[in-house]
Amino acid sequence: MRICAPFKREGHRRVRRGLVKLVLESPLLFHADKGTNLDPSFSGKLIIASRESRLAMWQAECVRARLSELYPQGSVEILGMTTRGDQILDRTLSKVGGKGLFVKELEIAMLEGRADLAVHSLKDVPMELPPEFELAAVLEREDARDAFVSNDYDSLEALPEGAIVGTSSLRRQALIASRFPHLVIKPLRGNLDTRLGKLDRGEYAAIILAAAGLKRLGMESRIRRFLSAEQSLPAPGQGAMAIEIPAGRPELRALLAPLNHQDTARAVEAERMVSRVFGGSCQIPLAAYAVPDGEALRMRAMVATPDGKRIASAEAIGPADTPEALGRQVAHALEAQDAAAILAACRTDA
Numbered sequence: 032m033r034i035c036a037p038f039k040r041e042g043h044r045r046v047r048r049g050l051v052k053l054v055l056e057s058p059l060l061f062h063a064d065k066g067t068n069l070d071p072s073f074s075g076k077l078i079i080a081s082r083e084s085r086l087a088m089w090q091a092e093c094v095r096a097r098l099s100e101l102y103p104q105g106s107v108e109i110l111g112m113t114t115r116g117d118q119i120l121d122r123t124l125s126k127v128g129g130k131g132l133f134v135k136e137l138e139i140a141m142l143e144g145r146a147d148l149a150v151h152s153l154k155d156v157p158m159e160l161p162p163e164f165e166l167a168a169v170l171e172r173e174d175a176r177d178a179f180v181s182n183d184y185d186s187l188e189a190l191p192e193g194a195i196v197g198t199s200s201l202r203r204q205a206l207i208a209s210r211f212p213h214l215v216i217k218p219l220r221g222n223l224d225t226r227l228g229k230l231d232r233g234e235y236a237a238i239i240l241a242a243a244g245l246k247r248l249g250m251e252s253r254i255r256r257f258l259s260a261e262q263s264l265p266a267p268g269q270g271a272m273a274i275e276i277p278a279g280r281p282e283l284r285a286l287l288a289p290l291n292h293q294d295t296a297r298a299v300e301a302e303r304m305v306s307r308v309f310g311g312s313c314q315i316p317l318a319a320y321a322v323p324d325g326e327a328l329r330m331r332a333m334v335a336t337p338d339g340k341r342i343a344s345a346e347a348i349g350p351a352d353t354p355e356a357l358g359r360q361v362a363h364a365l366e367a368q369d370a371a372a373i374l375a376a377c378r379t380d381a
């Protein structure tokens with residue numbers, strides 16, 4: 032709830048035209064979230080496309096509430112829809128087409144004019160968007176950590192030999208396998224309620240979930256332990272929400288600009304760049320997590336083989352206003368280590 036706190040209006044500051052133009056032309060994300068050309072008199076209608084899972088609807092509702100507050104004379108509605116990612120539950124996502132599955136139906140709704148914007152968990156947004164779309168805003172990040180959830184055990188360390196841990200994330204799988212080779216990792220798909228239901232029915236001794244989703248749905252009490260970024264480096268974009276819009280609608284982009292959170296936008300830009308550098312070759316366990324540190328951005332990233340036997344990790348600090356350069360730097364540091372061998376191993380697996 033904290034992250035979705037009502038938008039505080041600090042008076043509608045007018046911004047000189049030149050600055051607004053510059054902001055609208057920035058390639059991926061806004062770097063100015065304060066004092067943009069807020070038009071409080073907007074009285075049109077905005078339709079938000081969202082998946083129908085409880086988490087997706089909570090996130091869409093969060094954006095709806097903030098837009099309604101910004102534009103009291105406008106109307107904002109949510110269009111819920113089922114995506115292929117929600118329908119295919121029996122296979123590991125990386126095998127059936129990856130992240131795009133959660134996003135495509137929402138994009139079609141926007142192309143057909145049935146929706147103006149889509150709200151996503153940024154973690155599920157592919158690194159390269161189709162040219163018809165762009166990200167208009169990244170909202171302030173919730174907790175980026177992974178969470179250990181179990182009814183019987185306090186921590187990964189406490190699990191006995193052969194205990195079954197549920198996760199479908201290659202990243203979580205590799206990180207657990209490397210530290211706890213005596214545990215058995217089994218796939219776990221479905222929305223949050225489905226996953227928790229499987230844990231409660233005894234199919235797993237423990238499961239690993241993103242803390243952000245549990246917190247957003249008021250289920251923080253299910254978390255037995257937060258995994259620190261050192262133990263379980265988060266996925267690019269984990270814990271952040273993004274708003275996607277059709278490209279070429281600067282007026283819509285300007286309406287959404289006040290929702291952009293600059294620190295988060297920069298951090299996730301660096302994180303996603305690591306993924307982009309490694310993208311295309313295959314699905315590999317990959318983690319990247321950046322944290323603002325004054326005027327700087329500090330980032331750590333990791334790539335591994337799915338069995339966790341080979342792990343490369345790298346860390347760097349750079350100016351916060353050039354996040355993509357930091358992302359590239361860390362990705363190249365990974366490549367200079369064992370990443371080539373890791374990629375080769377993954378190709379023979381495919």
Ligand SMILES: NCc1[nH]cc(CCC(=O)O)c1CC(=O)O
Pocket residue numbers: 152153154155239240241242243244268269270271272
């Ligand atoms: N891959 C599914 C997904 N996408 C976003 C979240 C959680 C919310 C977030 O990270 O913002 C989850 C669930 C999970 O990883 O447990």
